[in-house]
Amino acid sequence: MSAASEAFAGLGHEEADLGQLGSALASGVLAPSVAGAGGLTSDLSLDEILLLHSVGLEPVQVVFGVGAISVLTGVWVWGTGLVADAHDAFQQALSTAKEGIRQQIHASSAIGVVGVEVEIQLSPHRSVVVLTGTSVRPSRDEAGGSHFNVRYPSPFICDLSARDFAVLSTAGWYPLDLVAGAAYVHAPRRGVGASIGQAAQNVELTNFTEALYDAREAAMAEMQSQISVVGGTGLLDAKVVDRPVSFAHHVVEFLVYGTAVKMLAPSHSHPNLSTVLPVDDKVRTFEATSLD
Amino acid sequence: MTPDTAGAPNIFDSGLTTPDFAACISMNLQPVRLVQGYYCGQISSWSAYSGYPVRNYPCACAEMDMHTTGWVGRVDDLDRAWMGAHQTALDRMLQEAATLGAHGVVGVTTEMSHPTNANSCEVHLYGTAVLSPGARAPQQVWSTQLAGHKLAKLVETGYVPSSVAYSRCTAMLVEGCNMEYYGSGRCGTGYIINPIQDAHSLARSGAIEVARQMSQGVSLYGVSMEVHETEGRGTSYVTCSLRGSLVRRVRATLPLGPPVTTVSLAS
Numbered sequence: 001m002s003a004a005s006e007a008f009a010g011l012g013h014e015e016a017d018l019g020q021l022g023s024a025l026a027s028g029v030l031a032p033s034v035a036g037a038g039g040l041t042s043d044l045s046l047d048e049i050l051l052l053h054s055v056g057l058e059p060v061q062v063v064f065g066v067g068a069i070s071v072l073t074g075v076w077v078w079g080t081g082l083v084a085d086a087h088d089a090f091q092q093a094l095s096t097a098k099e100g101i102r103q104q105i106h107a108s109s110a111i112g113v114v115g116v117e118v119e120i121q122l123s124p125h126r127s128v129v130v131l132t133g134t135s136v137r138p139s140r141d142e143a144g145g146s147h148f149n150v151r152y153p154s155p156f157i158c159d160l161s162a163r164d165f166a167v168l169s170t171a172g173w174y175p176l177d178l179v180a181g182a183a184y185v186h187a188p189r190r191g192v193g194a195s196i197g198q199a200a201q202n203v204e205l206t207n208f209t210e211a212l213y214d215a216r217e218a219a220m221a222e223m224q225s226q227i228s229v230v231g232g233t234g235l236l237d238a239k240v241v242d243r244p245v246s247f248a249h250h251v252v253e254f255l256v257y258g259t260a261v262k263m264l265a266p267s268h269s270h271p272n273l274s275t276v277l278p279v280d281d282k283v284r285t286f287e288a289t290s291l292d
Numbered sequence: 293m294t295p296d297t298a299g300a301p302n303i304f305d306s307g308l309t310t311p312d313f314a315a316c317i318s319m320n321l322q323p324v325r326l327v328q329g330y331y332c333g334q335i336s337s338w339s340a341y342s343g344y345p346v347r348n349y350p351c352a353c354a355e356m357d358m359h360t361t362g363w364v365g366r367v368d369d370l371d372r373a374w375m376g377a378h379q380t381a382l383d384r385m386l387q388e389a390a391t392l393g394a395h396g397v398v399g400v401t402t403e404m405s406h407p408t409n410a411n412s413c414e415v416h417l418y419g420t421a422v423l424s425p426g427a428r429a430p431q432q433v434w435s436t437q438l439a440g441h442k443l444a445k446l447v448e449t450g451y452v453p454s455s456v457a458y459s460r461c462t463a464m465l466v467e468g469c470n471m472e473y474y475g476s477g478r479c480g481t482g483y484i485i486n487p488i489q490d491a492h493s494l495a496r497s498g499a500i501e502v503a504r505q506m507s508q509g510v511s512l513y514g515v516s517m518e519v520h521e522t523e524g525r526g527t528s529y530v531t532c533s534l535r536g537s538l539v540r541r542v543r544a545t546l547p548l549g550p551p552v553t554t555v556s557l558a559s
Contacts, residue, residue, distance in 0.1 A: 040511035041503050041536070046438075046445055049513065053449075061504075062515055062534075064496045068488035073477035085481035092482055100493070125477035126485055130492060132517060167553065271553040278556060 042134045044115060048162030052114070055166045056148030058139035061108045064132040065100030067093035071125050076248040082218065083184035083251060089127035090120075090182045090255075097129045098157060098178065105155040110135035112156035114165050116178060118239075118257060124247055131157070131178070150174055150264055158259040160237060168236070172265025177230040180257035181223030187211040187250050208252065212242060215254035223256050232260030306420040307399055312440030316398065319444055321422040324392050328418040329385030331377045335411045339369040343464035347490055352473035362468025364490045366498060367529070371460045374413055375502075378402070378458040381415040386433045394421035395430045399439035400456045402535060417456075436537045437514065450543030454510050457538045461498025462531045463491040495519065495532035503534050512536045 042049065042059035049059060069089040076083070105113055116133035138146040158175035160168065165175065187207045227235055238258040245251040306323040308316060316323060345363040352361070389397050400419035407414040419435065436453035438446055446453065465471070471487045473479055496519070503512050515536035522529045
């Protein structure tokens, strides 16, 4: 056994002696690697890796999926109602990206991906979605066993952090898939008379307000429909993007996406919360002016 | 490249924050010197044009004349220049640390820039050389981006740092009639724009593949991925860079138990 291994052998979590770490590190380059433990890449922080291990998972590889779908010329000219082409292109780009990331998850013998970062680009002629995250698989103990017992029929994709995954799974809930709703809605033109008549007034642009409501209704309904399709019973950490389209200001874009979740344990497990009061806050300094 | 090793033997300087310094002392790691490695070089002006096709696209127009249909490829020269610059700067920093008798370099920070124009590259790595009093001299100085309690946590978890790592891949997209047709919306809605998908995929998969080659027998953790797009007239580039720490797992079992959920009363 090498010096590093001997040092490590005494470094249990409860009895870690920081003083030994320096010696271990100093000669750590001489320690043999654990067989089969190499070749992994992960964009997770060390805390996240530890949390994943605590629920029986380990990172495997950085994986990604890209979807770039064309949008017909002319769909952004001023009109009324939904811009169906833009919506279809976004959803197709998202499913292409999801398919791509699932293939990489399969290739890396993983069961899903956590901490997915979602990049969305929209230009007049294309909709691009890029998903990037770290694939995970059940970790094995020395006896070859694993205490992650959930069997996913297909790889899960979630944009929750590893911390969120650990908290969620501890309570008996698990992520299923990344779902999204999208809507692009034209804000109709005001009439010439209304435009001139309101020029000197502070008034609400009801055409934009209504377009935003229409877009929200359509996008939320689509997302809720997708939650049902993937078998989820809820969605966590919804991200909302609502803004005028940069190159077509009369079109309101509303995107909402998040991770569909489902309780897979027999019942919800209530976490046993411990209250912590940190005492390492910044010290409040004395202010002479407070005596005034 | 002679390091400045002059100075009083018991005076140290470091880039550590106070908490990281306290953690290092607790780990019996003594900071020695803020070590640095530089590389400033010129990138061949032909690098940007040295791309070679990985995938060609079929003609999407009815023109009979000779014309470009478009392709996506790699620009290895450019990537080699940057990765070589990083490796040289890293070697110089580690050499400086070795000269000081250090065992490792913690808190490594990397800065990369174009000092003059797009054909120049500058890489500056710096970190704090540390040594463990009484430990035998290392065969090779290790380096890591971590310092302080994060480094302690790494070792507690069963890993030891090996080296900081940088990988990169540039995909070059030469537009042709295929991209002009599918990328301009003339084809209609719902068609996959293969050149764009391939350029993004190639850059990312290339950088990940290089990183995986580096991490044979070790693992690359704490990866940060940066993707940069540059669009020009008829040619665009997608560059993906990965940075992280190569670590080796030297203990199979992990010490962390199930997490305890807490509510902090701090504001």
